[in-house]
Amino acid sequence: GAGVSQTPSNKVTEKGKYVELRCDPISGHTALYWYRQSLGQGPEFLIYFQGTGAADDSGLPNDRFFAVRPEGSVSTLKIQRTERGDSAVYLCASSQTGAREQYFGPGTRLTVT
Amino acid sequence: AQSVTQLGSHVSVSEGALVLLRCNYSSSVPPYLFWYVQYPNQGLQLLLKYTTGATLVKGINGFEAEFKKSETSFHLTKPSAHMSDAAEYFCAVSDDTNAGKSTFGDGTTLTVKP
Numbered sequence: 648g649a650g651v652s653q654t655p656s657n658k659v660t661e662k663g664k665y666v667e668l669r670c671d672p673i674s675g676h677t678a679l680y681w682y683r684q685s686l687g688q689g690p691e692f693l694i695y696f697q698g699t700g701a702a703d704d705s706g707l708p709n710d711r712f713f714a715v716r717p718e719g720s721v722s723t724l725k726i727q728r729t730e731r732g733d734s735a736v737y738l739c740a741s742s743q744t745g746a747r748e749q750y751f752g753p754g755t756r757l758t759v760t
Numbered sequence: 761a762q763s764v765t766q767l768g769s770h771v772s773v774s775e776g777a778l779v780l781l782r783c784n785y786s787s788s789v790p791p792y793l794f795w796y797v798q799y800p801n802q803g804l805q806l807l808l809k810y811t812t813g814a815t816l817v818k819g820i821n822g823f824e825a826e827f828k829k830s831e832t833s834f835h836l837t838k839p840s841a842h843m844s845d846a847a848e849y850f851c852a853v854s855d856d857t858n859a860g861k862s863t864f865g866d867g868t869t870l871t872v873k874p
Binding site: 682 | 769796801806854863866867
């Protein structure tokens with residue numbers, strides 16, 4: 648079956664612009680996670696959705712970052728007023744309720760110039 | 761709070777040699793432990809996981825790991841390295857208090873020499 652997909656695969660934007668990153672989880676997976684991976688580091692947790700609601704957004708670095716999952720499936724990570732320090736690979740993962748195994752998408756590489 | 765330490769950011773082995781990638785974790789409650797592999801420009805693929813039960817877990821591609829509570833370790837091993845094993849490997853921990861949120865180590869890059 649289809650895995651987790653993320654679009655776009657690459658995004659280059661100018662400092663100060665707004666970007667949206669999309670994640671399409673595996674069908675039927677109720678849990679969805681966003682992570683950010685900077686060069687030479689492991690993924691860092693940003694936010695977790697259970698269904699439509701954000702169950703834990705403690706990893707969002709500041710109020711420029713926001714994520715939604717309005718119908719409990721596709722999620723969008725939104726970054727306002729992008730900064731060069733936001734450049735990273737943004738990873739999305741999904742899992743079934745109660746499962747410990749997360750399935751990761753290929754990521755979106757964001758470059759802020 | 762959870763944390764993961766991967767000892768050695770780079771490990772180099774010869775083809776056919778033993779692979780040993782080290783991972784130590786910190787968790788105040790019983791942990792769930794994972795190893796992921798990441799190939800260039802790709803997402804993370806789960807190699808193996810420990811949740812409960814048998815402490816020696818076997819994964820894909822001939823990898824295995826042993827959960828040692830007394831040592832707070834979950835080292836990854838493979839008896840004989842293959843060129844295709846060259847990649848970056850991440851150890852991660854989660855637990856029931858964090859709703860599946862995982863904390864990752866900084867990764868170990870494995871190089872396999874012919």
